[in-house]
Structure formats: C-alpha cells, structure tokens
Amino acid sequence: MFHPQGPTFWELARQALSSTERGYDLLAPKFDFTPFRTPDEILDGMASVLGTPKSIDDALDIACGTGAALRILRTLCRRRVVGIDFSQGMLDQACKSLAAGCVEDCPVEFVRGEIMQLPFENEFDLAVTVGSLGHVPRGQESEFVRQIAKALRPGGRFALVTADMPPLTSPAYWAARTFNGAMHVRNLLVRPPFIMFYLTFLLPETKRLMAEHGLEAAVHEGLFPRPYRGLKVVVGTKRV
C-alpha cells in the first residue's frame, strides 16, 4: 500500500482491529516501510538541538518501536541508551537493525514495558519520544509527563516533536478529526481498544504539561525541511 515491501491494506486492517500491542507485533516486520516510522529528516532536525556526539551520558527512547530514534541517541550518548516499548515484535526488529552499528556506538538496552508505567527514577540525562504521543491514553497526558520527569536526573531534558493546532479550515485538521472519530467508533465496537489519536500534545498545551511537572520548556522552530516545516521540537529541562 505505501511501499512494495510495506503492509497491504488487509494487513493494516487486521492490525487496526487488534489491540495496540498485538497490532504492532503484526506490523513489526514491515513497519520500517510505512510512513509511521519517524522519517530521518525529523530525527536529524531533533538531534541538531540535543547536542554533539558523545555529549550525553544516558538517554531513554520512550516507545522506541524499531529503533528510529535509538540510532541518533547512540551517537549522542557515551554510556547507555535504553529503548522501552511493549511490542516484542517491534523490539526484535530494533535489535536486528541496530546490530549493524559501529564499535564506537554506545550500548543499547531494550526494555519490554508500558509507557504509562516507566520503571525508571532519576537515571537519564535525556528522554525522547517520537511518533508515539498519540498512543498516550486520553486524560493520561499529565501522568505520562510526570513519569518522564521522574525518570530524568535534575538538569535532564525531555524532547518531543509537535506542532500548533492546525487551522479549523485546513484539510489536515479535518483529516485528523475524521481519523479520531473513526477510532472512537472502532473502540466502541471492538475490544480491546486500539489507542491512537491525532492532535495530542500540541502547543501550547505541551508547555503547560511540562511546567506542571517541573520541566522548563523551550520551543525550537525552523529545524525541518518541507513537508515537515510546521513541526517544532519542545525540550523541557528538569529544574536542578
């Protein structure tokens, strides 16, 4: 459907009718051939505000999937990079694709776990999440940011990529609303739910959520080429 090696329409439909975890297990072998894998242009733009190679000790990638962001984190880090995700299928793919790294790359650890129950406290200098904010259940956004703030050391940073709310007159706004409506109907009719919604963690709400949990937010703009120009990187720094 997206790419000759990507999933077919029927494979995507089967994935969407499964639970979120099972859906990603099914999609895992073909995930990197879908537009759901965060593009390198976005990862590079984000990396440009996070630091120079080997300037960070320990970093965490939340909902790491097949490891798109782990690839940039292991060049930035000196000591340890951890990727957490609940899909074993996605973690297996990440492990396979990162195995081809070079010797100077920082070691990567994988944790199979739930992003709403992060098993970390005071141990990372940087936490990132890309392509995954739509999986945070509605109403649990504040708890998600609280857990990330807890995982960071004082002075540690939480970085994500987001945007402003698109104008009500834009096709992007209505496409997102239509998708969200379809997911609500799907979740009313089919159990277990598939948690995936657009228009979450937008600005300025993300800044407010970060402030609520002691993260001082800075917004970086102008980092991405077309068609990603409207995206912004928000970096929240935990107060010392």
Ligand SMILES: C[S@@+](CC[C@H](N)C(=O)[O-])C[C@H]1O[C@@H](n2cnc3c(N)ncnc32)[C@H](O)[C@@H]1O
């Ligand atoms: C769209 S993929 C993004 C993967 C990767 N970060 C990227 O940008 O290419 C979303 C990932 O979030 C994971 N995920 C979704 N909900 C989760 C949850 N509640 N706990 C842990 N992982 C979750 C999925 O398994 C999947 O690997």
